[in-house]
Amino acid sequence: MFTIEHDFDATVITLIDELPAGAIAAARPLNEDVVIQSFDDRVVVEQFDPDTGELAQIVLTMEQLEELRAALNLPEGNYRLERG
Template sequence: MRGMFTIEHDFDATIVTLVDDPARHRQEDVTVSLFAECITVAQYDPRADRVTTITLSLAQVRDLRAALDLPEGSYRIAPQGRADAKE
């Protein structure tokens, strides 16, 4: 089964909700809110009975995007925007 998501545009943010496929080990939905200066990622934690939220700077999101396509290692983003291996 393919993933499902929703997109909503609010006044100050775009909100993407990632819905996990129905499965035996299904996770709670993830809500990603994109603001001009940061991105938040939130997920309900049923064990703690609360929503846990993390905030990423736009630089952290850029680094995460680069990291998704790289092999294991330590990297530094070069001024040209590519990831160079850190020695």
């Protein structure tokens, strides 16, 4: 499940971990929600870490996000995106 909200300066997507209907709760532990904030120049990914009690945060530039998007659809190897 996920939600999408449009704030003044960002789009906020929250990914909510849930078990499929009919699944047994002991099958796997649920993870904390993942919050993705998309700004004009960067994307911020956050998730609460229950082991440390802290919010883990990753900041990606738009170029890094573009490379991640491409990497999800490519086989193993080294790549460089040509930017035009």
